[in-house]
Amino acid sequence: MTHDPISRFRRFARSVTTEVGALDESFLGRGRSLGAARVLNAIGHGRTDVAEVRQYLNLDSGLLSRLLRQLESEGLITLSPHPTDARARIAALTPLGQSEFDAYEGISNTRASELFARHPRPEALLAAMDLIASALGQDRITIEERDPRDPQSLFCLNEYYAELGRRFKTGFDVNLSCDPQATDMIPPRGAFLVAMSDGMPIGCVGVKGHGGDTAEIKRLWIAPSARGLGLSKRLMTAAETRARELGISTLRLDTNSALPEAVRLYQTSGWTEIDRFNDDPYPDHFFEKRI
Amino acid sequence: MTHDPISRFRRFARSVTTEVGALDESFLGRGRSLGAARVLNAIGHGRTDVAEVRQYLNLDSGLLSRLLRQLESEGLITLSPHPTDARARIAALTPLGQSEFDAYEGISNTRASELFARHPRPEALLAAMDLIASALGQDRITIEERDPRDPQSLFCLNEYYAELGRRFKTGFDVNLSCDPQATDMIPPRGAFLVAMSDGMPIGCVGVKGHGGDTAEIKRLWIAPSARGLGLSKRLMTAAETRARELGISTLRLDTNSALPEAVRLYQTSGWTEIDRFNDDPYPDHFFEKRI
DNA sequence: TCAATTATCTGACTCTTGTCAGATATATTT
DNA sequence: AAATATATCTGACAAGAGTCAGATAATTGA
Known part of the structure; x- marks a missing residue:
């Protein structure tokens, strides 16, 4: 055949x-x-x-x-x-x-x-190109630390918010959630990491610190075209390494059961489920990890 | 941006x-x-x-x-x-x-x-590749006359039957429909045309004759990845040309309202709707064209 | 049959790409 | 300050890809 x-x-x-x-x-x-x-x-x-x-x-x-x-x-x-x-x-x-x-x-x-x-469906054509570019460019994905306010970072964050809006039944409003201050995700308090593939951002994660030895993981996002390639694990590992360099010994995060891939990722990579530690209306799962 | x-x-x-x-x-x-x-x-x-x-x-x-x-x-x-x-x-x-x-x-x-x-979704990756190959290879699509029983033709026909099965509420059983004899789609009675793109068949159409000056158009199919590129029009034009060469002056065809693109194509390319001319259980639209 | 065309072969060339071994000037390390 | 490393430049070379103008033999068309 x-x-x-x-x-x-x-x-x-x-x-x-x-x-x-x-x-x-x-x-x-x-x-x-x-x-x-x-x-x-x-x-x-x-x-x-x-x-x-x-x-x-x-x-x-x-x-x-x-x-x-x-x-x-x-x-x-x-x-x-x-x-x-x-x-x-x-x-x-x-x-x-x-x-x-x-x-x-x-x-x-x-x-x-x-x-x-x-082409009758240019968006489909572009999505196909993104998918292939991510698949072929796997080995050339780099993780870079960036200011959370630069254009590449903002692109990721906006995509992240848009996706939460689609996934949560109630939608998602950044203003209701405790949106991290940009300075909390910049050294020395924290860091913001962006995964880049041939000049395009395809994922991000933030380490939000407050000056102490505890910090939160926020804004973990992977572009749809790059999912399943193990990128979230790479980003999380990079975030932990960076956090350790910044003198942080305990990481926490909150997430939502509407994001089952995320919950599974944390459960299988050394995080322990803990009690609610904030009153943000969106999350329903809370995790902690000593690093 | x-x-x-x-x-x-x-x-x-x-x-x-x-x-x-x-x-x-x-x-x-x-x-x-x-x-x-x-x-x-x-x-x-x-x-x-x-x-x-x-x-x-x-x-x-x-x-x-x-x-x-x-x-x-x-x-x-x-x-x-x-x-x-x-x-x-x-x-x-x-x-x-x-x-x-x-x-x-x-x-x-x-x-x-x-x-x-x-890759987590190899089928999606392949579909993306097909889509891009069709989009990029548009100018290199050739229409070839083939025996309807050769492997490339059979591939198209099977895809066609499978698609009808998905589109019709009742499913589709070739045996209930009047399946054309292969010899009716081979010169001198008729012809079978396959659209090829870089060695892969991506569409087909049959001219089913019975020796007289009337013939039927059957089995018009376009691969999903190649839709919207004007290929069905190209195939129909080629089929008409070939029919004329075979001495045919009137073409007929039947189709189903579950295939709205097809119905629209015939309505906009010189076909006139006529009364039912067979008792095949599937079609509900009938067309004729003098060539 | 003869002229034109076609399929392949040959020899002479060019350009681009790429490699390698030094040369030169500046930085960095000890 | 000396030794080492780095960034670029230079010259010499080689291989690959490709062009072009004929040469040869076979085929086709008038």
């Missing part, structure tokens, strides 16, 4: 490589090699340190050096010494470089939006 | 290219260039005519010639003259070539099945 998972996967791989190949072809149309175009794009996307570009594109230093020279001689970028490390250099787009970068962006954006425009 | 469709698409593209790149790397591990490996794979997948391989991989004839020579000198393939065209050649794997081909297959199959094995 021809419709086993493997051949379906193959058809997928073939369609995507063809698409990517076609995009590369159009990039080539601007009279520059793909390598140079990639470097320009990396710089345009804010990777200004030469070392950063090299790491991102995984390039040999010699090769990158030549590509940078080429872009410089085309008048697309300027190279200046790094302010704090005179060995290193930082790259910046010139106005000409910016317009060339915009042209590349235009090519890929047009392709992408045409794809969505002619 | 960073979570617009474009950046989600980008994250997807990046994760897939990384995956494909990693696969290519492992291919390289067998001590052969990627080009040669691709040619070997194309031959192993049954593309025996050199011309076919060239077209499939979109290679320059000179380049392919050299790659074939290399594979031949490695003892992986044999090249023999084409039986009916002495200019052309056909390639075949030697036993050694077959085992080398199997090794490549093993690499990619292992990767794919590991991906599915560690």
